[in-house]
Amino acid sequence: MEPCKNYDGVTFTLMKSAVSPGQNTMVKTAGPDLKRYMDKRLSLKLNGNRKVSGVLRGFDQFMNVTLDETIEEVSTTESNRIGMVVIRGNSIVQFECLERI
Template sequence: MSKAHPPELKKFMDKKLSLKLNGGRQVQGVLRGFDPFMNLVMDDCLEMAPGGIQNTIGMVVSTKRRCQLHLHTISEDRHIFNSIHQCHHTF
């Protein structure tokens, strides 16, 4: 049986990402740090609320238990995704 490997997050450091959290919440921000347990630190975050509303929330620390991780790098245009990396964690 093969063991799942965590995604290589170094290439996402200091890049603007979109992160989908459990419960349908989504935030966009700059990845500032992570650890081997898939805990993430993102800065300059916006919560993408329903209806297109964006709430400035600053720094987000997300544990792997709180998110189903979908990471997308966002170009300066904010409408074009440069690359997509997905990793699904279920507990």
């Protein structure tokens, strides 16, 4: 498998063809389907035992997310309002929707 290529927001992976040996085939790699969570409050667990919650305003095929009205939960008794943030997808361990879809 060769490195991914990105064309107009769609990621493709170059793979060896099983049908025609010696030829390469472009395979579309699906991104995360987070459309139903747009404008909903989410709770994200991040690596390093960090936790934030906020309203989902955007995302991309790498699961990088933009949260608005974000609150960082420092401990069970302490939290910080940090506003709008962008979180890299590879740091997200788990996410939970806090509102009804």
